[in-house]
Amino acid sequence: MSGLDVNGLWLRYGATPVLERVELHVPAGELVTIVGASGCGKTSFLRLLLGELKPTRGQILLEGKPLAAEPGRERGVVFQRYSVYPHLTVLGNVLLGLELDRARFTGHIFGRARRVALSRARAMLEAVGLADDEAKYPAALSGGMRQRLAIAQALVMEPAILLLDEPFGALDPGTRKDMHALLTALWQRLGLTVFMVTHDLHEGFALGTRLLVFDKPRWDPQDPSAYGATITYDLPLRSPEARASPELAAALASAMRPRRAPASA
Numbered sequence: 555m556s557g558l559d560v561n562g563l564w565l566r567y568g569a570t571p572v573l574e575r576v577e578l579h580v581p582a583g584e585l586v587t588i589v590g591a592s593g594c595g596k597t598s599f600l601r602l603l604l605g606e607l608k609p610t611r612g613q614i615l616l617e618g619k620p621l622a623a624e625p626g627r628e629r630g631v632v633f634q635r636y637s638v639y640p641h642l643t644v645l646g647n648v649l650l651g652l653e654l655d656r657a658r659f660t661g662h663i664f665g666r667a668r669r670v671a672l673s674r675a676r677a678m679l680e681a682v683g684l685a686d687d688e689a690k691y692p693a694a695l696s697g698g699m700r701q702r703l704a705i706a707q708a709l710v711m712e713p714a715i716l717l718l719d720e721p722f723g724a725l726d727p728g729t730r731k732d733m734h735a736l737l738t739a740l741w742q743r744l745g746l747t748v749f750m751v752t753h754d755l756h757e758g759f760a761l762g763t764r765l766l767v768f769d770k771p772r773w774d775p776q777d778p779s780a781y782g783a784t785i786t787y788d789l790p791l792r793s794p795e796a797r798a799s800p801e802l803a804a805a806l807a808s809a810m811r812p813r814r815a816p817a818s819a
């Protein structure tokens with residue numbers, strides 16, 4: 555089946571279960587938003603999709619094939635902060651992946667290959683609205699510009715899947731809105747599959763074609779780390795009716811409900 559499949563996935567850190575029995579099929583082209591209480595394993599799930607972590611049990615298939623052992627160019631990633639290299643210019647940041655791809659050891663490419671890479675990098679900077687800033691260093695950029703650069707850096711490699719871990723969490727509301735418009739435009743234009751973790755329910759709701767809620771279906775108040783989280787709600791958001799469903803409201807409330815172990819006597 556085309557797209558991404560997660561089959562019977564479990565993840566433990568040492569003896570501590572973090573994710574359990576995760577099952578998912580995502581056809582290519584969805585924009586999947588992921589919410590859940592703090593510490594329930596959302597970032598770990600993205601790191602599994604990236605190939606940075608291996609499942610303890612189960613498998614992840616991309617286009618029917620197990621994920622490559624290492625993070626590869628078919629998956630791009632943007633984190634909340636620190637995704638860009640401070641010692642490289644804006645253009646240098648976007649060129650770097652292309653250069654390393656072509657010249658794995660030296661990191662330098664020449665002649666026609668360099669001209670092609672430059673034109674791809676500049677087209678990407680144009681797409682994210684940084685065409686006039688290519689000579690600047692990240693320290694001279696605003697938070698929103700830095701995240702646009704991080705997105706350009708990920709997308710210039712033409713990944714099929716873009717993984718976003720709270721990419722707009724540190725931005726002010728106005729900049730965030732601009733970033734939402736940019737992400738939606740790039741997602742539609744490039745036909746990407748996007749997975750985006752967010753703490754902002756409205757963001758997850760407004761941007762996604764599908765919302766996943768991670769939560770612990772089993773909970774031992776005496777031992778909160780006894781069980782892992784799984785996908786407790788998988789909500790299609792394409793239709794206005796789905797966006798207004800009572801099930802959605804319940805999911806959103808449950809996803810963010812903090813649970814506490816009983817206070818010790």
Ligand SMILES: Nc1ncnc2c1ncn2[C@@H]1O[C@H](COP(=O)(O)OP(=O)(O)OP(=O)(O)O)[C@@H](O)[C@H]1O
Pocket residue numbers: 567572590591592593594595596597598599
């Ligand atoms: N490398 C690691 N080694 C051991 N435990 C880890 C590691 N990374 C994360 N954890 C633990 O696994 C659990 C899930 O962490 P993760 O960062 O995936 O959750 P999250 O849902 O993304 O949290 P948040 O919303 O706060 O960012 C947490 O209890 C965390 O402390």
